[in-house]
Amino acid sequence: MRSRARDSLEDRNQFGVSIPNFITLGRVILVPVVFWLLLTGELRAAFLAFVVAGISDAVDGFLAKRFGWETELGAYLDPLADKLLIVCIFIALGVTGRLPSWLVILVVSRDVLIIIGVVLSWLLDHPTPMKPLAVSKMNTVVQIVLAATVLADEAFSLRLNGPVQLLILLTAATTLASLGTYLRVWLRHMTVSESTTSKT
Numbered sequence: 563m564r565s566r567a568r569d570s571l572e573d574r575n576q577f578g579v580s581i582p583n584f585i586t587l588g589r590v591i592l593v594p595v596v597f598w599l600l601l602t603g604e605l606r607a608a609f610l611a612f613v614v615a616g617i618s619d620a621v622d623g624f625l626a627k628r629f630g631w632e633t634e635l636g637a638y639l640d641p642l643a644d645k646l647l648i649v650c651i652f653i654a655l656g657v658t659g660r661l662p663s664w665l666v667i668l669v670v671s672r673d674v675l676i677i678i679g680v681v682l683s684w685l686l687d688h689p690t691p692m693k694p695l696a697v698s699k700m701n702t703v704v705q706i707v708l709a710a711t712v713l714a715d716e717a718f719s720l721r722l723n724g725p726v727q728l729l730i731l732l733t734a735a736t737t738l739a740s741l742g743t744y745l746r747v748w749l750r751h752m753t754v755s756e757s758t759t760s761k762t
Contacts, residue, residue: 582622583636589618589643593650600654605717612713615647616706641694644702649673651709660712665730669705672741679748690751697743701736708733
């Protein structure tokens, strides 16, 4: 009886653990939808989809922490879904002329360089710990606020040109700061790893 009860509890836990991941996967599915809506000029629908994605991010995070449903898959999948959404929105807003091209290139290049650094560290057998830095979290928040502001401004004609310009500059500054910090941490990690390996 105890074995059956334990197995039943484990089954429920396995199902429960997957709930935040399912929500996150739903957010990933929203990425091409939002991208298509932006390219086709359906700005209000794109803004609504963006809001839904934001709510889903808060919900899956709450469920994972509240009920102990945090998983290794979720730890990688959740930030990946957020990053995919932000990058796709920035690209779409850049292509349609709603954000300056230089900012889109800066934001995308930062993420590409970080990915290259992580892959390179794995290839050199010195894997870099995947820990988001404080400046990176701040950069992500600013990017989200900028995307939401531009979407709302374009969808509802709010005339937020002043705040948008300020957010563009803030996004550029935090993106450069984040890239510089990641580069410094990466170089330090690789240098320490190489010196430790040479001593053994």
